[in-house]
Amino acid sequence: MASGPAFEAFLWSLTQQESGGNYRAVGPPTPYGRAYGRYQVLAPNVGPWTVKHYGRRLTPQQFLNNRAAQDAVVRGVLGGYYDRYGARGAASMWYSGQPNWRKTYGHPPVYQYVNSVINRASRYPGGSTTPYSGRGSTYQVAAARPKLTKSERAEQYGLSMRLINSSKELRRLFGKAVAGSWSANRFTAALKTTRWWRRQSSTLRKYVTLKQTDPATWKQNRSNSRAKIRRLAAQVGVDVGKMPGWLYRDAVYYDLALGWNDARLKDWLGSKVKVHGGKMLGEAGEAFDALHELAYLNGVKYSTSWYATQARKIAKGTSTLQNQENKIRRQAAATYKAYAAQIKAGMNALDLAAPYIKSVSEILEIPETDIDLSNNFVYNAMAGGHAGANFPLWEFERIVRKDPLWKKTNNAREAAFGVAHQVLRDFGMAY
Known part of the structure; x- marks a missing residue:
């Protein structure tokens, strides 16, 4: 027994998928020739299939003009697929020539085509039907129009x-x-x-x-547009694997019906970019990461929503990475006034803080990689200074040694031993 929707619902849905029910539909050129009729039968199949299921070999043009031949072919061929593979396998065979409907090749992919047919079949309301008997089964071919939303x-x-x-x-x-x-x-x-x-x-x-x-051309144009939308969406950072149907529909409509150019489409799609697990994708993702890194190197912080908003603007083309970099550097220069000129000129605050970072590392015996501008000693030295001048390193190191951690380091113990040894020498008790 065939699985899935009843044949009449399945056939109606596949008909809507292929041509919208138009017996005169002609598909665009493909490597296998054009597809003809209500069910979009490829030209090389017309002759053999009409001989077998209609009793007379027809040319593609004769097939296009013969509704009875089209119905006979689809009932014979598709009916056999339906009996053997079930509804999903039959839809896959009709679309790809293979019964495995989970395949991802094709435009749209096989599984999307099959899912579309099966999902639409559930909306078939029944109604008057025309029975057809063949291949050991009796099918009901839809004659009623479904109720549409x-x-x-x-x-x-x-x-x-x-x-x-x-x-x-x-x-x-x-x-x-x-x-x-x-x-x-x-x-x-x-x-x-x-x-x-x-x-x-x-x-x-x-x-x-x-x-x-010309519904066949209209359908092909939409398919081409959908592929373009997918490419543009990936460029700006939309997760195309999770794009909802409404996003595709609206984008295709703006492309074909309203004539939006690629730049405007990217601008609109860029506004749909989302942050997933702290990350963004595509051009927006590159900008998102670059802004994060630049802010870190200059000791300034922003919210995730700020990074996401600026990344979208960059992906959409309404801003640039350079513009956002200038903003970050201006804020860093205002924070670290003694280094404002160097920061605005392109140097990073973290690099300018290297002498202080090295001193903290050596004095408190902390790896340099664990120290950045968020370290209180480093931040105070960079942001404080003396009347806008660089903070003296000797004074900085004196302050660091007052930290309680200093007493627990080997440096402190060696320094204490050295002082004690010198005292003993002064009293003539050590050499």
């Missing part, structure tokens, strides 16, 4: 709910279309008579019109 209906019309809600005229028309279950063609025809339509860009009008006149 408003967002799905808007997408069917080539629009987004955000765009629809931006115009009272458009909202009224859309409400009327939903209430009357208008076809996409009827909605588009009515849309073109509105004042809203006449005020829109040619890019948007072309996008909406293409959805109805």
